[in-house]
Amino acid sequence: QSRAVSGIAADKKQVELAMTHVPDQPGIAAQLFGALASNNISVDMIIQSVRQDDNTNDIAFTVDQTDLQDTLTLLEKVKADMGSGEIYYETDVAKVSIVGVGMIDRPGIAADMFKALAQANINLKMISTSEIKISCLIDQAQADDAVRALHRQFFPEAANDEPKLV
Amino acid sequence: QSRAVSGIAADKKQVELAMTHVPDQPGIAAQLFGALASNNISVDMIIQSVRQDDNTNDIAFTVDQTDLQDTLTLLEKVKADMGSGEIYYETDVAKVSIVGVGMIDRPGIAADMFKALAQANINLKMISTSEIKISCLIDQAQADDAVRALHRQFFPEAANDEPKLV
Ligand SMILES: C[C@@H](O)[C@H](N)C(=O)O
Numbered sequence: 001q002s003r004a005v006s007g008i009a010a011d012k013k014q015v016e017l018a019m020t021h022v023p024d025q026p027g028i029a030a031q032l033f034g035a036l037a038s039n040n041i042s043v044d045m046i047i048q049s050v051r052q053d054d055n056t057n058d059i060a061f062t063v064d065q066t067d068l069q070d071t072l073t074l075l076e077k078v079k080a081d082m083g084s085g086e087i088y089y090e091t092d093v094a095k096v097s098i099v100g101v102g103m104i105d106r107p108g109i110a111a112d113m114f115k116a117l118a119q120a121n122i123n124l125k126m127i128s129t130s131e132i133k134i135s136c137l138i139d140q141a142q143a144d145d146a147v148r149a150l151h152r153q154f155f156p157e158a159a160n161d162e163p164k165l166v
Numbered sequence: 167q168s169r170a171v172s173g174i175a176a177d178k179k180q181v182e183l184a185m186t187h188v189p190d191q192p193g194i195a196a197q198l199f200g201a202l203a204s205n206n207i208s209v210d211m212i213i214q215s216v217r218q219d220d221n222t223n224d225i226a227f228t229v230d231q232t233d234l235q236d237t238l239t240l241l242e243k244v245k246a247d248m249g250s251g252e253i254y255y256e257t258d259v260a261k262v263s264i265v266g267v268g269m270i271d272r273p274g275i276a277a278d279m280f281k282a283l284a285q286a287n288i289n290l291k292m293i294s295t296s297e298i299k300i301s302c303l304i305d306q307a308q309a310d311d312a313v314r315a316l317h318r319q320f321f322p323e324a325a326n327d328e329p330k331l332v
């Protein structure tokens with residue numbers, strides 16, 4: 001079977017933010033990301049999972065660490081305008097990804113990635129997938145361990161080389 | 167500025183599931199997706215956002231609707247093995263996406279997508295992004311409205327054509 005994973009990527013320069021406990025109704029995500037776009041803040045990941053039992057939801061996203069202060073100031077305005085929501089953020093995170101082609105058609109690949117990281121005792125804070133990339137947000141302090149673990153998992157023949165970072 | 171969005175996609179054949187209130191500790195995601203992979207169940211989206219205040223998290227994912235029953239049976243086993251977690255699922259969902267290139271570098275594109283859907287009174291159940299695709303899970307009943315709204319937003323010059331579905 002041809003190799004599906006072509007490389008491993010680690011990004012230590014992103015920070016993770018979220019507006020939590022926002023009303024799960026039309027227009028909320030539009031209001032949040034409209035505000036970010038109007039202020040020219042580039043967003044990398046946007047992750048929103050299933051709603052909570054109290055009909056609120058959390059909207060998480062990442063920005064470059066250099067945009068943290070501007071983003072926090074903006075979120076305070078959005079929270080005031082919305083009249084609801086809490087602001088959450090974590091700075092010491094890293095986004096680690098496996099990169100490839102057609103990964104969605106290979107059920108085991110995400111599982112293999114998660115197992116490799118679990119064996120290195122790495123907690124997955126956030127998870128997001130696409131056909132060409134499976135990404136996890138983890139503690140920044142564990143980023144190097146994560147890359148090594150993923151390298152061992154997906155490039156075992158290259159055990160003595162430097163990880164193939166993209 | 168060159169067009170970033172090249173097409174609109176709608177998939178009405180997926181169902182949304184989640185294991186909710188699982189311990190936010192290493193190995194949990196690995197256990198869940200390891201079980202799915204061992205049973206050859208293909209997963210499309212995997213979405214996990216920030217943890218909850220009680221140190222649990224929710225792990226959401228989608229599968230083809232034909233795999234729903236097998237997946238639910240399997241989740242009951244995983245829940246029993248884990249000794250924790252609840253099973254959540256929704257069948258009447260659709261995944262609508264805008265597809266393009268380099269979309270992460272254009273801050274306003276996700277905002278424009280969310281605004282177009284909000285104006286059509288469509289609630290965004292889940293959100294996931296990559297450089298080439300921004301996807302939202304919505305009510306299946308609103309899928310056609312969603313595609314029309316996105317078409318008006320991103321292909322206004324083609325207002326009288328059929329939406330350019332990929
Ligand atoms: C929570 C937020 O995504 C909301 N469901 C919306 O559509 O904007």
Ligand SMILES: C[C@@H](O)[C@H](N)C(=O)O
Pocket residue numbers: 122123124125188189190191192193194195196214223224225
């Ligand atoms: C919730 C789940 O993703 C957990 N954090 C894990 O690492 O497996």
